[in-house]
Amino acid sequence: xxxxxxxxxxxxxxxxxxxxxxxxxxxxxxxxxxxxxxxxxxxxxxxxxxxxxxxxxxxxxxxxxxxxxxxxxxxxxxxxxxxxxxxxxxxxxxxxxxxxxxxxxxxxxxxxxxxxxxxxxxxxxxxxxxxxxxxxxxxxxxxxxxxxxxxxxxxxxxxxxxxxxxxxxxxxxxxxxxxxxxxxxxxxxxxxxxxxxxxxxxxxxxxxxxxxxxxxxxxxxxxxxxxxxxxxxxxxxxxxxxxxxxxxxxxxxxxxxxxxxxxxxxxxxxxxxxxxxxxxxxxxxxxxxxxxxxxxxxxxxxxxx
Numbered sequence: 001x002x003x004x005x006x007x008x009x010x011x012x013x014x015x016x017x018x019x020x021x022x023x024x025x026x027x028x029x030x031x032x033x034x035x036x037x038x039x040x041x042x043x044x045x046x047x048x049x050x051x052x053x054x055x056x057x058x059x060x061x062x063x064x065x066x067x068x069x070x071x072x073x074x075x076x077x078x079x080x081x082x083x084x085x086x087x088x089x090x091x092x093x094x095x096x097x098x099x100x101x102x103x104x105x106x107x108x109x110x111x112x113x114x115x116x117x118x119x120x121x122x123x124x125x126x127x128x129x130x131x132x133x134x135x136x137x138x139x140x141x142x143x144x145x146x147x148x149x150x151x152x153x154x155x156x157x158x159x160x161x162x163x164x165x166x167x168x169x170x171x172x173x174x175x176x177x178x179x180x181x182x183x184x185x186x187x188x189x190x191x192x193x194x195x196x197x198x199x200x201x202x203x204x205x206x207x208x209x210x211x212x213x214x215x216x217x218x219x220x221x222x223x224x225x226x227x228x229x230x231x232x233x234x235x236x237x238x239x240x241x242x243x244x245x246x247x248x249x250x251x252x253x254x255x256x257x258x259x260x261x262x263x264x265x266x267x268x269x270x271x272x273x274x275x276x277x278x279x280x281x282x283x284x285x286x287x288x289x290x291x292x293x294x295x296x297x298x299x300x301x302x303x304x305x
Contacts, residue, residue, distance in 0.1 A: 013089040016058035017046025018096035019136040020071055027116035029141045031133065032098070033123055034066055035111040041125035044132060045109075046091050052304070055092040060186040066109045069101035072188030072248070074145065075288050076298045077135045080128045093132045095141060099188060139288070139295055144241040145249035147187055149284040150259055152176035152302075154199040169202045172305060176282035177203045179303035181210050184251055187286065189213070191250040193240065195221035200253040203282070207251065223257035233262050241289040249286075256281070263287070266294040274299075 020032040033042045047062035049055070056073045063071045074095035081090045103112040115123060117137055121130050152173030160167045169177060184207050192208045193216045194200040201215055208215050219225055220232040233254070240250045254262075260277040263285055267274040270293045279285070282302035288295050 014049040015046055015091040016055040017044050017091055018059045018063050018094045020063055020096045020098055021141050022098040030114040031120050032067055033113050033120055034109040037110045042123045044129050056186045059094045067112055068103045069098045071096035072099050073186045075296045143288040144244045145288045146237050146241050147251045147284055147286055149253045150256055150279045150281055151200045151203040151253055152282045166198050169199050175305035177206050179305050181206045187249050189251045190248045193218045194253045204253045221254040223255045226258045234265050238292045270294040
Protein backbone atom coordinates (compact mmCIF):
# COMPACT_ATOMS: atom_id res chain seq x y z
CA UNK A 1 0.00 0.00 0.00
CA UNK A 2 1.21 3.51 -0.70
CA UNK A 3 0.51 6.62 1.38
CA UNK A 4 -1.72 9.33 -0.06
CA UNK A 5 -3.38 11.31 2.76
CA UNK A 6 -1.40 13.46 5.17
CA UNK A 7 -1.62 14.36 8.82
CA UNK A 8 -2.43 17.80 10.13
CA UNK A 9 1.07 19.08 9.41
CA UNK A 10 0.76 18.18 5.73
CA UNK A 11 3.22 15.26 5.88
CA UNK A 12 2.81 11.52 6.12
CA UNK A 13 4.23 10.01 9.32
CA UNK A 14 7.29 8.08 8.12
CA UNK A 15 8.69 5.18 10.08
CA UNK A 16 10.88 2.14 9.57
CA UNK A 17 11.38 -1.19 11.24
CA UNK A 18 12.96 -4.58 10.77
CA UNK A 19 12.75 -8.31 11.10
CA UNK A 20 15.73 -8.63 13.45
CA UNK A 21 17.14 -12.15 13.14
CA UNK A 22 19.96 -14.32 14.35
CA UNK A 23 21.01 -17.84 13.34
CA UNK A 24 19.52 -20.87 15.06
CA UNK A 25 20.80 -24.43 14.64
CA UNK A 26 17.37 -25.87 15.28
CA UNK A 27 15.13 -23.45 13.39
CA UNK A 28 17.48 -21.79 10.89
CA UNK A 29 16.75 -18.37 12.37
CA UNK A 30 15.02 -16.82 15.34
CA UNK A 31 13.43 -13.40 15.07
CA UNK A 32 12.97 -10.75 17.73
CA UNK A 33 9.53 -9.64 18.89
CA UNK A 34 9.08 -6.78 21.33
CA UNK A 35 6.28 -6.09 23.79
CA UNK A 36 5.23 -2.49 24.21
CA UNK A 37 3.39 -2.04 27.53
CA UNK A 38 1.72 1.14 26.29
CA UNK A 39 -0.21 -0.87 23.71
CA UNK A 40 0.04 -4.34 25.30
CA UNK A 41 1.10 -5.76 21.93
CA UNK A 42 3.79 -7.99 20.43
CA UNK A 43 5.31 -6.61 17.26
CA UNK A 44 8.41 -6.14 15.15
CA UNK A 45 10.68 -3.31 16.32
CA UNK A 46 9.97 -0.06 14.50
CA UNK A 47 9.71 3.69 15.04
CA UNK A 48 9.32 7.11 13.49
CA UNK A 49 12.03 8.70 11.35
CA UNK A 50 13.98 11.66 12.61
CA UNK A 51 14.37 14.72 10.40
CA UNK A 52 16.43 13.93 7.31
CA UNK A 53 16.77 10.21 8.06
CA UNK A 54 16.58 7.65 5.27
CA UNK A 55 14.62 4.45 6.03
CA UNK A 56 17.58 2.06 6.55
CA UNK A 57 19.12 4.45 9.08
CA UNK A 58 15.78 4.82 10.87
CA UNK A 59 15.37 1.05 11.00
CA UNK A 60 18.86 0.50 12.43
CA UNK A 61 18.44 3.23 15.04
CA UNK A 62 14.99 2.07 16.14
CA UNK A 63 16.11 -1.55 16.39
CA UNK A 64 19.00 -0.51 18.63
CA UNK A 65 16.84 1.76 20.79
CA UNK A 66 14.03 -0.74 21.28
CA UNK A 67 16.00 -3.99 21.53
CA UNK A 68 19.53 -3.03 22.54
CA UNK A 69 20.93 -4.97 19.57
CA UNK A 70 23.04 -3.53 16.78
CA UNK A 71 21.80 -4.65 13.38
CA UNK A 72 23.25 -5.04 9.92
CA UNK A 73 20.46 -3.84 7.66
CA UNK A 74 19.80 -6.09 4.69
CA UNK A 75 17.27 -6.28 1.90
CA UNK A 76 14.11 -4.20 1.86
CA UNK A 77 11.01 -6.25 2.64
CA UNK A 78 7.84 -4.21 2.22
CA UNK A 79 6.13 -0.96 3.18
CA UNK A 80 2.98 -0.98 5.32
CA UNK A 81 0.50 1.91 5.53
CA UNK A 82 -2.17 2.36 8.19
CA UNK A 83 -4.05 5.04 10.12
CA UNK A 84 -3.09 6.25 13.59
CA UNK A 85 -4.83 8.96 15.65
CA UNK A 86 -2.39 11.62 14.40
CA UNK A 87 -2.76 10.67 10.73
CA UNK A 88 -1.67 8.10 8.14
CA UNK A 89 1.59 6.30 8.82
CA UNK A 90 3.92 4.33 6.55
CA UNK A 91 6.51 1.89 7.86
CA UNK A 92 9.25 0.51 5.62
CA UNK A 93 10.62 -2.83 6.83
CA UNK A 94 14.01 -4.46 6.28
CA UNK A 95 15.72 -7.70 7.08
CA UNK A 96 18.29 -7.03 9.81
CA UNK A 97 20.96 -9.38 11.11
CA UNK A 98 21.79 -9.07 14.80
CA UNK A 99 25.52 -8.41 15.23
CA UNK A 100 25.73 -7.80 18.96
CA UNK A 101 24.10 -6.27 21.98
CA UNK A 102 21.76 -7.17 24.82
CA UNK A 103 18.21 -6.29 25.73
CA UNK A 104 17.42 -4.02 28.65
CA UNK A 105 13.81 -3.06 29.42
CA UNK A 106 13.19 0.57 28.50
CA UNK A 107 10.38 3.12 28.46
CA UNK A 108 8.97 1.77 25.17
CA UNK A 109 9.66 -1.97 25.40
CA UNK A 110 9.50 -4.09 28.55
CA UNK A 111 10.06 -7.56 27.02
CA UNK A 112 11.87 -9.11 24.06
CA UNK A 113 11.68 -12.69 22.88
CA UNK A 114 13.68 -14.53 20.21
CA UNK A 115 11.26 -16.90 18.51
CA UNK A 116 11.24 -19.29 15.56
CA UNK A 117 9.30 -17.70 12.69
CA UNK A 118 6.28 -20.00 13.14
CA UNK A 119 5.96 -19.14 16.84
CA UNK A 120 6.60 -15.46 16.12
CA UNK A 121 3.69 -15.50 13.67
CA UNK A 122 1.42 -16.89 16.37
CA UNK A 123 2.58 -14.35 18.96
CA UNK A 124 2.23 -11.24 16.74
CA UNK A 125 -0.65 -8.92 17.51
CA UNK A 126 -1.00 -7.39 14.05
CA UNK A 127 -1.76 -9.02 10.74
CA UNK A 128 0.58 -6.67 8.85
CA UNK A 129 3.51 -7.88 10.98
CA UNK A 130 2.66 -11.42 9.90
CA UNK A 131 2.72 -10.27 6.28
CA UNK A 132 6.14 -8.66 6.77
CA UNK A 133 7.50 -11.83 8.33
CA UNK A 134 6.04 -13.83 5.46
CA UNK A 135 7.93 -11.65 2.98
CA UNK A 136 11.13 -12.12 5.00
CA UNK A 137 10.68 -15.90 4.79
CA UNK A 138 10.53 -15.90 0.98
CA UNK A 139 14.33 -15.76 0.74
CA UNK A 140 17.15 -17.12 2.93
CA UNK A 141 17.97 -14.75 5.76
CA UNK A 142 21.74 -14.85 5.22
CA UNK A 143 21.94 -13.68 1.60
CA UNK A 144 25.37 -12.18 0.77
CA UNK A 145 25.18 -8.75 -0.79
CA UNK A 146 27.02 -5.95 -2.55
CA UNK A 147 26.32 -2.24 -2.25
CA UNK A 148 27.05 -0.87 -5.73
CA UNK A 149 27.66 2.86 -5.47
CA UNK A 150 28.22 5.54 -8.08
CA UNK A 151 30.89 8.08 -7.17
CA UNK A 152 29.91 11.54 -5.93
CA UNK A 153 29.82 14.68 -8.04
CA UNK A 154 33.17 15.60 -9.56
CA UNK A 155 32.53 18.59 -11.81
CA UNK A 156 32.77 18.17 -15.59
CA UNK A 157 35.38 16.22 -17.51
CA UNK A 158 35.66 19.01 -20.09
CA UNK A 159 36.62 21.59 -17.47
CA UNK A 160 39.36 19.50 -15.83
CA UNK A 161 42.88 19.94 -17.27
CA UNK A 162 44.52 16.84 -15.78
CA UNK A 163 44.19 13.14 -16.47
CA UNK A 164 40.55 12.17 -15.99
CA UNK A 165 41.57 9.38 -13.60
CA UNK A 166 42.80 12.05 -11.17
CA UNK A 167 39.69 14.28 -11.37
CA UNK A 168 38.64 14.94 -7.76
CA UNK A 169 35.27 15.30 -6.14
CA UNK A 170 33.92 18.82 -6.08
CA UNK A 171 32.49 20.46 -2.94
CA UNK A 172 29.11 18.77 -3.29
CA UNK A 173 30.77 15.43 -4.02
CA UNK A 174 32.77 15.69 -0.81
CA UNK A 175 29.58 16.43 1.13
CA UNK A 176 27.95 13.41 -0.50
CA UNK A 177 30.89 11.22 0.51
CA UNK A 178 30.57 12.34 4.12
CA UNK A 179 26.79 11.85 4.12
CA UNK A 180 27.18 8.33 2.72
CA UNK A 181 29.08 7.24 5.83
CA UNK A 182 25.94 7.18 7.99
CA UNK A 183 23.81 5.67 5.23
CA UNK A 184 26.16 2.85 4.23
CA UNK A 185 27.41 2.02 7.74
CA UNK A 186 24.02 0.52 8.65
CA UNK A 187 24.65 -2.27 6.12
CA UNK A 188 27.73 -3.24 8.21
CA UNK A 189 30.14 -3.56 5.26
CA UNK A 190 33.01 -5.99 5.63
CA UNK A 191 34.95 -4.85 2.53
CA UNK A 192 35.34 -1.71 0.41
CA UNK A 193 36.32 -1.76 -3.27
CA UNK A 194 36.81 1.10 -5.74
CA UNK A 195 37.38 1.61 -9.43
CA UNK A 196 40.92 3.00 -10.05
CA UNK A 197 39.80 6.63 -10.17
CA UNK A 198 40.38 9.38 -7.64
CA UNK A 199 36.70 10.36 -7.49
CA UNK A 200 35.67 6.76 -6.75
CA UNK A 201 38.28 6.27 -4.04
CA UNK A 202 37.41 9.64 -2.48
CA UNK A 203 33.71 8.73 -2.37
CA UNK A 204 34.31 5.67 -0.19
CA UNK A 205 37.35 6.96 1.73
CA UNK A 206 35.34 8.47 4.64
CA UNK A 207 33.40 5.21 5.01
CA UNK A 208 36.55 3.08 4.90
CA UNK A 209 38.19 5.35 7.48
CA UNK A 210 35.26 5.02 9.86
CA UNK A 211 35.13 1.24 9.50
CA UNK A 212 38.91 0.77 9.60
CA UNK A 213 38.86 -1.07 6.28
CA UNK A 214 41.35 -0.83 3.39
CA UNK A 215 40.12 0.26 -0.04
CA UNK A 216 40.86 -2.41 -2.62
CA UNK A 217 41.05 -1.52 -6.30
CA UNK A 218 38.97 -3.22 -8.98
CA UNK A 219 40.14 -2.29 -12.47
CA UNK A 220 37.14 -4.06 -14.03
CA UNK A 221 34.87 -1.44 -12.46
CA UNK A 222 36.17 1.43 -14.63
CA UNK A 223 34.28 2.50 -17.75
CA UNK A 224 37.20 1.82 -20.12
CA UNK A 225 37.58 -1.74 -18.86
CA UNK A 226 33.83 -2.25 -18.90
CA UNK A 227 33.61 -1.35 -22.58
CA UNK A 228 36.22 -4.01 -23.38
CA UNK A 229 34.91 -6.67 -20.98
CA UNK A 230 31.34 -6.00 -19.79
CA UNK A 231 31.08 -9.49 -18.34
CA UNK A 232 34.15 -8.88 -16.16
CA UNK A 233 32.42 -6.38 -13.88
CA UNK A 234 29.44 -8.68 -13.53
CA UNK A 235 31.67 -11.60 -12.56
CA UNK A 236 33.56 -9.46 -10.08
CA UNK A 237 30.39 -8.46 -8.22
CA UNK A 238 29.17 -12.05 -8.05
CA UNK A 239 32.58 -13.21 -6.80
CA UNK A 240 32.67 -10.46 -4.17
CA UNK A 241 29.26 -11.45 -2.87
CA UNK A 242 30.23 -15.12 -2.84
CA UNK A 243 33.43 -14.37 -0.93
CA UNK A 244 31.69 -12.43 1.86
CA UNK A 245 30.53 -14.22 5.02
CA UNK A 246 26.87 -15.19 5.15
CA UNK A 247 24.72 -12.13 5.72
CA UNK A 248 27.61 -9.72 5.06
CA UNK A 249 28.17 -7.21 2.27
CA UNK A 250 30.87 -5.35 0.36
CA UNK A 251 30.68 -1.71 -0.77
CA UNK A 252 31.80 -1.19 -4.36
CA UNK A 253 32.22 2.24 -5.98
CA UNK A 254 32.08 2.53 -9.76
CA UNK A 255 30.97 4.85 -12.58
CA UNK A 256 27.78 5.85 -14.35
CA UNK A 257 28.82 4.08 -17.53
CA UNK A 258 29.12 0.79 -15.67
CA UNK A 259 26.43 0.49 -13.02
CA UNK A 260 23.18 0.54 -15.05
CA UNK A 261 24.50 -2.03 -17.50
CA UNK A 262 25.77 -4.34 -14.77
CA UNK A 263 22.52 -4.18 -12.80
CA UNK A 264 20.42 -4.76 -15.91
CA UNK A 265 22.65 -7.65 -17.00
CA UNK A 266 22.61 -9.37 -13.61
CA UNK A 267 18.84 -8.94 -13.36
CA UNK A 268 18.25 -10.26 -16.86
CA UNK A 269 20.26 -13.40 -16.19
CA UNK A 270 18.15 -14.02 -13.08
CA UNK A 271 14.75 -13.13 -14.59
CA UNK A 272 14.48 -10.34 -12.03
CA UNK A 273 12.50 -7.19 -12.87
CA UNK A 274 14.33 -4.06 -11.70
CA UNK A 275 12.63 -1.22 -13.58
CA UNK A 276 14.61 1.98 -14.10
CA UNK A 277 18.35 1.34 -13.72
CA UNK A 278 19.76 4.85 -14.19
CA UNK A 279 21.91 5.71 -11.17
CA UNK A 280 22.64 9.38 -10.35
CA UNK A 281 25.94 10.37 -8.75
CA UNK A 282 26.20 9.13 -5.14
CA UNK A 283 23.14 6.88 -5.58
CA UNK A 284 23.52 3.17 -4.95
CA UNK A 285 22.03 -0.31 -5.17
CA UNK A 286 21.79 -3.03 -2.53
CA UNK A 287 22.19 -6.26 -4.50
CA UNK A 288 21.44 -9.65 -2.88
CA UNK A 289 22.69 -12.95 -4.30
CA UNK A 290 21.96 -16.62 -3.80
CA UNK A 291 24.18 -19.19 -5.51
CA UNK A 292 25.58 -16.47 -7.80
CA UNK A 293 22.05 -15.46 -8.82
CA UNK A 294 20.75 -11.94 -8.20
CA UNK A 295 17.56 -12.29 -6.15
CA UNK A 296 16.86 -8.68 -5.16
CA UNK A 297 18.05 -5.22 -6.23
CA UNK A 298 17.08 -2.30 -3.99
CA UNK A 299 17.79 1.19 -5.39
CA UNK A 300 18.63 4.11 -3.08
CA UNK A 301 18.86 7.80 -4.06
CA UNK A 302 21.86 10.01 -3.47
CA UNK A 303 21.97 11.62 -0.03
CA UNK A 304 20.50 15.12 0.17
CA UNK A 305 23.32 17.54 0.94
